[in-house]
Amino acid sequence: MGMAFFGPALVLLTLFLFLPMLLTVIFSFTDFFALNPDLTHFVGLKNYSDIFKDELFTTAFFNTVKFVLIIVPAQTLGALGLALLINKATVCKKYFKVAFFIPVVMSLAVVSNLWMQIYSPEGILNTMLAQIGIEAQPFIYSAEQALPSIAIMSVWQGVGYQMIIFLGGLQAINPALYEAAEMDHASAWQQFKDITLPELKSLCVFVFITVTIGAFRMIVQPMVMTGGGPSHSTYTLVYDIYETGTVNWEIGLASAMAVIFVIFVIILTIIQSVLTKDKEAKSNAKK
Amino acid sequence: MRKNSIPRIILTVVLFVMSLFFLFPVIWMLANSFKMDAAITADMNSLRAFVPPALNGSFFENYVTVIKDTDFIRYMLNTLFYAAILIVAGVIVNGLAGYALAKIKFPFRERWVLIIMMLMIVPSETIITINFLFVAKMGLLNTVFGYILPMIVNPFNIFLFRQVFVSLPDDVWEAAQLDYCSPVKYFFTMVLPMSKTVVATVSVFTFLGVWNDYLWPSLVFTSSDLLTAQIGLNSITSNDNTTMGQTLAVITMITIPVIIIYALFSKQIVEGVVSTGSKEG
Amino acid sequence: MSFIEFKNIEKQYPGADKKSVTDFNLEINEGEFIAFVGPSGCGKSTTLRMIAGFEDITGGELYIDGKKVNDVLPRDRGIAMVFQNYALYPHMTVEKNISYGLKNMKVPADEIKRKTDWAINILGLEEYRNRKPKNLSGGQRQRVALGRAIVKNQKVFLMDEPLSNLDAKLRVSMRNEISKLHRELGSTTIYVTHDQVEAMTMADRIVIMRNGVIQQVGKPMELYEHPANKFVAGFIGSPQMNFYNVTLNGDKVQFEGGETLTVPASILTKLNGKEGEMIMGIRGEDIKLDPQTISIYEADKKSAVVENAEVMGNENNLYFTFGGSQTIARVSKYEISGIGDKIDFVFNPSRVHFFDKNTEVCYV
Secondary structure, three states, rough: HHHHHHHHHHHHHHHHHHHHHHHHHHHHHEEOOOOOOHHHHHHHHHHHHHHHOOHHHHHHHHHHHHHHHHHHHHHHHHHHHHHHHHHHHOOOOHHHHHHHHHHHHHHHHHHHHHHHHHHOOHHHHHHHHHOOOOOOOHHHHHHOOOHHHHHHHHHHHHHHHHHHHHHHHHHOOOOHHHHHHHHHHOHHHHHHHHHHHHHHHHHHHHHHHHHHHHOOOOOHHHHHHOOOOOOOOOOOHHHHHHHHOOOOOOOHHHHHHHHHHHHHEEEEEHHHHHHHHHHHHHHHHHH | OOOHHHHHHHHHHHHHHHEEEHHHHHHHHHHHHHHHHHHHHHHHOOHHHHHOOOOOHHHHHHHHHHHOOHHHHHHHHHHHHHHHHHHHHHHHHHHHHHHHHOOOOOHHHHHHHHHHHHHHOOOOOOOOOHHHHHHHOOOOOOOOHHHHHHHHOHHHHHHHHHHHHHOOOOOHHHHHOOOOOOHHHHHHHHHHOHHHHHHHHHHHHHHHHHOOOOOHHHHHHOOOOOOOHHHHHHHOOOOOOOOOHHHHHHHHHHHHHHHHHHHHHHHHHHHHHHHHOOOOO | OOEEEEEEEEEEOOEEEOOEEEEEEEEEEOOEEEEEEEOOOOOOHHHHHHHOOOOOOOOOEEEEEEEEEEOHHHOOEEEEEEEOOOOOOOOOOHHHHHHHHHHOOOOOOOHHOOOHHHHHHHHHOHHHHOOOOHHOOHHHHHHHHHHHHHHHOOOOOEEOOOOOOOOOOHHHHHHHHHHHHHHOOOOEEEEEEEOHHHEEEHHHHEEEEEEEEEEEEHHHHHHHHOOOEEHHHHHOOOOOEEEEEEEEEEEEEEEEEOOEEOOOHHHHHHHHOOOOOEEEEOOHHHHHHOOOOOHOOHHHOOOEOEEEEEEOOOOEEEEEEEEEEEEEEOOEEEEOOOOEEEEEEEOOOOOOOOEEEEOEOOOO
């Protein structure tokens, strides 16, 4: 009976998850070229060594790292800050939650299209900057500004999601802890440092890692807004995997990239579970 | 109001101003989707940029043009149709699997739970190429079937269902057995109605996922008859004849359904979001 | 042949090193009300769930109405069950909860209506007919669970601690209702409880279990008057029977600390010459404080200082130490004493029990 219930999912999982994963690993050791599959050879680790010699891949890798370095701190701290403020708010709490969450439900393509208008040379943002005496910026049309511009937009869209997670964590803290701290004459800062932060620690790790993984997966926004340009300044890892596979049809090479990417994501996840486990072990030891 | 009410008022004001700045792109989008391009440019220098124009004959002109001159309504209906199928199929397939993993003993069950949790980590972008080759090999490119089939099963939804079903009381199933209820009937007439919240959460997330998805439909669909709204949006905005106002009208139209869904199901959405954070704990 | 028959029934969970139920033998007659009673973990619920078919029987044979049911599906065993947590279908109304089984059994609609109405009526649920379980009180939910069981006309009712989630007052009234229902329907009922009061007040016969083993089967008063061993003697009755480590020499019982008691000939006959160290037991109500009884057993008069007094009006318990053991005497309202008071008392010597010191088997 168990298999009858689990069966349909298992068939689909096998077809569209297990098999593709297995094939990705296998293809990564071949020179499989989708337009000419008959000429496939086993090439060992050649794809992997090629990747690291590939200038475009290196560019994509460092672009992605730049995205991560902007997005992760901004989005994590922004979400935490918003959650702390909204948690303290007494009126319009619901409105604030909704306001900061709306961009989350909008699609990547919509947000990208909208911000293309906002970032346009004669767009609303440059007009607003002109009002306060700042000259017009090229934003997504310059190799220097395109990446940070997309990163900021991405934080704007994503921050509400993690804010809601933090709010859930804040509301799960036993209010008696704060009452006890009041009795012990703890200042607001001490309460934050000694109660709120420790209670949110594993959630912080979780948010940090999910935002990191999310930032590493960046593709749709540069795809829609800049096509990875100008001069590959917004070309990302996943974009490279996608183009290598579905545009250039070099499945072998794309698979090797995908394998490296997945290993990277797995390492991040392991780091997260180690960090949170550690915290649980400590809090259990305290009991 | 208790003590320190002045800081609280300041906090509220600060948050309110922040929320306005935060939402300015959305407000601007909405207000200017009703304007002709000349008006958009003219209003740009003043606060009128954030106010819709007066209600006159051309108020909805961008919308009318988009609806008349493009297939956008059709794309939206396509997407609704795909979402409906995927919600039903997804709740059944993932729900049954979640129930099996929660309540039915079968070989390696605990092992499977672990595998499902590990699958949640794998980014879909990494296998999208192979799935695309699969669907192409099966001759299912540009078909509804080819688009939908790989999207039905979802490890995250299986896990979500399992977590909820685990806490269902066993004695209700025992009572139902004595009432001549078969396992399949029990799943559809008892388990799902008893777990309305998670069914709603999964349905809402499935809808948002389908409605907002970009990469997969852009690979599978090239024929314009079957396009989803997001891909249709791309083909409309990349057309040089499309004006700024029309672009804003299209992205407003595509956003309205998700805002409605969010308004109706914000509780389920928030619960779903929070559950991703608490699954670690 | 009896209606339900257990032949050497055993239960061992996979991976467990001990059996949860060992060598369970019992015959139950049609229409009987049987209570399985014992402390938690004694195997009573496991046994019930084996009858229902929710637990596999790992050894022995179970017959219901002459048919071996070891491998029969729960629904085909001809049983109905009331669960500890009611197990109502939360999204269905009272009426739908009760009629659900009949619908699945493809009973004609008019008959479903008739039977459901009958059950709703008999249980006084008329005004809650269209409510959902979450809008019912504990007692009402319990009634719905009962309704769902009786409506199917099954041969056997199984009840698993049905009253344990109710408050004390409601428990008493539901006890009476279940008894009444049993008398009206006459169906064979097996009732699992950890509460000896429920077992004593409702059951025709009681099965006392400990560690998966039947300790004694009998009518309520048989168990009370003639417990098979010290465990049964201690489990049945409230306050608990008082136990003393004693030495019996001739007709003299010697307590720890040197006090003695003369045992009457009627008890000595039953002891059949057994002597030496044993355990003596006596119930609280057989410790007498009234001057009239004391005057009869003047020679064996004891005294003690009251350490605690539970005064409830009709039932009053005095706690004191005697013969090295905590003793509880159950006294009438005329004999209530305060803490620290010195009291005189006697044991009613014809009401004492003797147990083997090692096996705890009851001699008398």
